[in-house]
Amino acid sequence: MSGFTPEMRARAEKICSLYPQVRSALIPLCHLAQEQAGYLREDLMIEIAELVGVTPAEVYGTASFYDMLHTEPVGKYLVGVCTNIACLLQGGEELLEHAEEKLGVAPGGTTEDGLFTLEDMECIAHCNKAPALQVNYRFFGPVDEEAFDSLIDDLREGKLVDEVPSHGTLIRQERSAPIALTMEEVLQERAVSDAAIAQRKAQAQN
Amino acid sequence: MEETLERTVPKIVTSRIGIEGSHTLETYLTTGGYSALRKALTTMTPEEIQAEVMTSNLLGRGGAGFEVGRKWSMLKNSPLRYLVVNGDESEPATFKDHMLIEGDPHQLVEGTIITAYAVGAARAFIYIRGEFALGLERVQRAIDEAYSYGALGRDIFGSGFSLDLVVHPGAGAYICGEETALIESLEGKRGYPRIKPPFFPAVIGLYGAPTIVNNVESMSNMPWIVNNGGAAFASLGVGRSTGTRIFALAGHVNRPGNYEVEMAKLTFRDLVYKPEYGGGMRMGRNVKAFIPGGVSAPWFGPDQLDLPLAQDDVAKAGSMLGSGSIVMMDDHTCMVRAAWRITKFFHRESCGQCTPCREGSGWIEKMMRRIEMGAGRESDLDMLLDACDNIAPGLSWPPAQTTICVLGPSIPSSVVAGIKMFRDEFLIHIKEGGCPYGR
Numbered sequence: 001m002s003g004f005t006p007e008m009r010a011r012a013e014k015i016c017s018l019y020p021q022v023r024s025a026l027i028p029l030c031h032l033a034q035e036q037a038g039y040l041r042e043d044l045m046i047e048i049a050e051l052v053g054v055t056p057a058e059v060y061g062t063a064s065f066y067d068m069l070h071t072e073p074v075g076k077y078l079v080g081v082c083t084n085i086a087c088l089l090q091g092g093e094e095l096l097e098h099a100e101e102k103l104g105v106a107p108g109g110t111t112e113d114g115l116f117t118l119e120d121m122e123c124i125a126h127c128n129k130a131p132a133l134q135v136n137y138r139f140f141g142p143v144d145e146e147a148f149d150s151l152i153d154d155l156r157e158g159k160l161v162d163e164v165p166s167h168g169t170l171i172r173q174e175r176s177a178p179i180a181l182t183m184e185e186v187l188q189e190r191a192v193s194d195a196a197i198a199q200r201k202a203q204a205q206n
Numbered sequence: 207m208e209e210t211l212e213r214t215v216p217k218i219v220t221s222r223i224g225i226e227g228s229h230t231l232e233t234y235l236t237t238g239g240y241s242a243l244r245k246a247l248t249t250m251t252p253e254e255i256q257a258e259v260m261t262s263n264l265l266g267r268g269g270a271g272f273e274v275g276r277k278w279s280m281l282k283n284s285p286l287r288y289l290v291v292n293g294d295e296s297e298p299a300t301f302k303d304h305m306l307i308e309g310d311p312h313q314l315v316e317g318t319i320i321t322a323y324a325v326g327a328a329r330a331f332i333y334i335r336g337e338f339a340l341g342l343e344r345v346q347r348a349i350d351e352a353y354s355y356g357a358l359g360r361d362i363f364g365s366g367f368s369l370d371l372v373v374h375p376g377a378g379a380y381i382c383g384e385e386t387a388l389i390e391s392l393e394g395k396r397g398y399p400r401i402k403p404p405f406f407p408a409v410i411g412l413y414g415a416p417t418i419v420n421n422v423e424s425m426s427n428m429p430w431i432v433n434n435g436g437a438a439f440a441s442l443g444v445g446r447s448t449g450t451r452i453f454a455l456a457g458h459v460n461r462p463g464n465y466e467v468e469m470a471k472l473t474f475r476d477l478v479y480k481p482e483y484g485g486g487m488r489m490g491r492n493v494k495a496f497i498p499g500g501v502s503a504p505w506f507g508p509d510q511l512d513l514p515l516a517q518d519d520v521a522k523a524g525s526m527l528g529s530g531s532i533v534m535m536d537d538h539t540c541m542v543r544a545a546w547r548i549t550k551f552f553h554r555e556s557c558g559q560c561t562p563c564r565e566g567s568g569w570i571e572k573m574m575r576r577i578e579m580g581a582g583r584e585s586d587l588d589m590l591l592d593a594c595d596n597i598a599p600g601l602s603w604p605p606a607q608t609t610i611c612v613l614g615p616s617i618p619s620s621v622v623a624g625i626k627m628f629r630d631e632f633l634i635h636i637k638e639g640g641c642p643y644g645r
Contacts, residue, residue: 026394067378127456177353196414
């Protein structure tokens with residue numbers, strides 16, 4: 001357990017190069033860490049801190065704000081059942097109750113085999129397919145009890161490996177185009193924004 | 207008559223939705239894609255594009271409905287400016303940007319490049335909520351294709367204009383749809399809305415530089431406006447509500463979905479009942495109430511179904527068109543449960559900076575749950591209204607604000623409307639010690 005693999009480290013550095021202020025890469029790098037380890041492991045948070053120039057505590061403090069970033073292990077499949085208003089009206093709560101029974105865990109819990117973590121989700125913007133759910137942020141809907149059971153069975157039997165990658169793998173489309181700005185231009189841009197940020201800080205302190 | 211209307215109203219942002227491969231460059235190019243960008247960069251000045259957008263009177267499609275052209279004109283002079291596209295669509299029951307992002311990512315990219323040119327942005331970012339995994343993949347692919355095609359990068363189409371565009375994933379936080387929280391998030395921080403003033407990122411935004419933040423649907427309108435002119439856009443709709451708009455219809459209708467319609471020409475009733483749109487309420491039931499513009503909006507009753515889908519009319523009637531999401535609730539709906547669920551959402555999503563929102567949402571959620579579960583007291587109703595009044599004093603619309611951002615004052619909307627419109631139903635829960643709807 002010693003940080004990013006060489007391949008992931010290379011991807012991480014590429015992501016850092018996309019921003020004039022490298023701290024912006026913090027959240028994308030957290031997603032990358034989850035792709036490697038399934039969750040935000042401590043050693044990866046430490047390496048992200050080093051990459052973006054903040055303390056490990058700042059990485060943790062930022063990550064803990066966001067629902068999708070997990071600092072504790074979660075199942076291979078994160079099953080998020082939406083129960084917000086549009087899904088509620090179409091049986092989202094009943095679906096969540098059924099999911100609890102089928103998986104034998106309450107929202108927030110992980111099955112003993114480490115395969116599934118259940119979540120009670122806020123609106124996932126799939127309301128025309130209510131009640132809807134996501135598995136590792138891939139959409140399914142409308143889902144009735146029968147469809148839920150066969151979805152879980154398919155995931156268990158590995159039938160959906162192409163549609164649903166393991167938890168952590170979010171974006172399977174790596175950017176190919178490099179930034180067109182030259183290093184000199186980026187440094188110039190950074191100097192201007194450094195000055196603007198410093199000015200803003202000074203104003204805030206007055 | 208209606209068929210004529212149907213033929214003459216163009217599909218401005220959804221023309222490719224449903225076409226096989228609508229997300230690919232190939233399909234985009236065969237359906238007129240990037241012709242607007244070519245026209246903009248090679249025949250128009252940034253000022254000319256700004257003038258067309260001003261003429262179009264395009265109202266921002268994110269929720270606040272602020273004129274896009276006016277927003278641009280507030281941009282402070284600076285050697286460095288940024289454009290950020292808000293694709294954090296998280297207002298409950300809103301799912302139009304989800305469709306545009308997955309279904310026509312090139313249109314979004316083209317609109318973004320046009321806007322970056324018009325406002326003089328050094329770089330542009332498209333911030334998409336992390337839960338849109340497929341959308342993030344498709345926009346990334348569209349951006350790469352646009353670079354290879356020459357629509358991004360150095361000297362675009364030989365015009366001398368250069369632009370870098372980056373798609374940036376969020377990580378699950380409703381509040382990041384608030385534009386200053388989105389900027390904080392894009393800077394790699396917790397999504398805390400910034401203290402105002404400055405009221406607009408156009409003064410101080412990303413990395414301290416003047417920044418324009420525009421919604422995905424707003425951006426997706428740009429190619430059409432450039433190709434057809436602001437006047438053609440403004441000729442659609444009525445008054446200030448110009449052009450077309452996507453309404454995301456959800457809840458107890460037969461055909462929930464996204465419908466792009468001319469602004470202000472249809473009523474809520476048309477959208478819900480016409481066979482080409484909602485197709486009526488499910489099982490032929492009656493409308494009990496509906497939410498006209500996202501869960502931050504106060505509810506309407508069936509007597510308001512004949513209001514036009516126009517920003518100002520809905521505002522005058524005491525609510526808002528907001529994010530363009532309409533949630534229909536039939537007469538079998540428990541309104542206490544509906545209001546409780548919405549309150550629970552705000553409680554979970556409050557960022558925690560401001561006391562009235564952080565504490566208020568929690569207490570309101572607890573009281574609402576208590577009533578729904580059958581342990582409520584009659585005094586709870588006044589206490590609920592009092593707690594709401596502490597967040598948005600006066601309980602008027604538009605709400606007064608005691609917090610940094612508008613999430614706080616959005617909390618009372620459903621609770622106050624629920625108690626006002628369905629007081630008896632709340633009282634039955636309290637008197638009978640449970641929910642009369644069995645859940």
